[in-house]
Amino acid sequence: MSITLDTGEQRRDPGEDAVRRASADFRELLRTGWSLPLPGSGATLERWRALMGLGERDLPLARLAEGHADALAVLAEVGGPEPAAGARLGVWAAEPPQGRVTATRTAAGWRLSGRKQWCSGAGVLTAALVTATAEDGRRLFLLDLDRVGVRVDSSPWANAGMAGSDTADVHLTDVPVVPVGAPRAYLDRPGFWHGGIGVAAVWAGGARGVAATLLRTAVERGPDPLRDAAVGAVDVLLAGLDAALQTAAAEVDADPRDTAGTAQLRAQRVRALAARTGDEVLGVVGRTLGAGPLAHDAAHAARVADLTVYLRQHHGERDLAAHGALVRERAAR
Incomplete structure (x- = not known):
């Protein structure tokens, strides 16, 4: 047949x-x-x-x-x-x-x-x-x-x-x-590092978009200890990143030309925090909601796929090693 x-x-x-x-x-x-x-x-x-x-x-x-x-x-x-x-x-x-x-x-x-x-x-x-x-x-x-x-x-x-x-x-x-x-005008300007935090702000928004599905599900389904724990964990992550962006913005506005020489350190910190936050939000939301929204909610599935790829613009341990080297060098002065 x-x-x-x-x-x-x-x-x-x-x-x-x-x-x-x-x-x-x-x-x-x-x-x-x-x-x-x-x-x-x-x-x-x-x-x-x-x-x-x-x-x-x-x-x-x-x-x-x-x-x-x-x-x-x-x-x-x-x-x-x-x-x-x-x-x-x-x-x-x-x-x-x-x-x-x-x-x-x-x-x-x-x-x-x-x-x-x-x-x-x-x-x-x-x-x-x-x-x-x-x-x-x-x-x-x-x-x-x-x-x-x-x-x-x-x-x-x-x-x-x-x-x-x-x-x-x-x-x-x-x-x-x-x-x-x-020559080197693009790399040697303070705005190179300020712009890098702008990308981190986009990552933060992507994480918020993914987290919104978890919160909406929690509201619709009502109390559940494990789901509420996930909502709380995600809220703490996003609030911490938002606070870091607020602090960084105030510092950039106070010293736009980077006379203090802290722009690179600041940008690397915020980018690393945003990347880690995004990864953790993806993990918490994925484990809490399971395969359902990934299979049946096209908008959520697209957000997860987009954020997963976009966060890889941060190079993980390689970028953290570069940041750690900068911290060590500054401490040794």
Whole structure:
């Protein structure tokens, strides 16, 4: 006996649907005039709480919005060119060993060639700030994505988590670009570390989104000692991270130029705390609610998948080792 399954219409790629949704939401967000205070402007907590709110709502959208806001902050800090009206910006600064871009100065100006990896928003951005290696060191450039020689390859992304962020490899072939700042201007500015905490605020929002399913379930089902213990544990975790973000925001506003030399230490602490909090929230919620919401609640399942992937931007023990080395070096002075 043979059985024929009627699958109906051919299913669309859920990754493509996720990209379309996040890209449309990102366009609409900017169309409505969304903007954030600059880091260190006196309203840093407002900036980070706005990013947290987007992260709680939708992590891929928050990833795109955070990149746009970070690009504007970088341009303002290093005196870069004014972005075009309606520009959708990002920052592509990852430099893994297998994905490097070379900058060459020619008589006609700077040009980039190579493969840039981890390029979020590759299909929706109009321009990106891109790091590249030049003869005089690592530099930052403004890349117009409509230029000839720009090719986007989305095929390397295989995970459902953060698929909506449209993170791709971008291949550049002799593409003209505009230099932004001096060599190492991107890395050597205080805002590099302030921006890293902005990413942690997005992670915090993602953790809140996952935790919301636990709290909603607890309210609907009523008292249960184990479930209530989980709710309490998650609340403590999120409250601690929120307090850390508040303290960090006040410190950034009090010393935006990092005259005290504490920006790196602060950012590494908050990022590590946010990553650990996110991991613990995922674990507590997953163990308490079981497989049910992961299998039958599409929104919750997407949040869990997105947060699981996004938190890996923190490199765990490797980042903790770098932080510990900095703490040790400062203590030895």
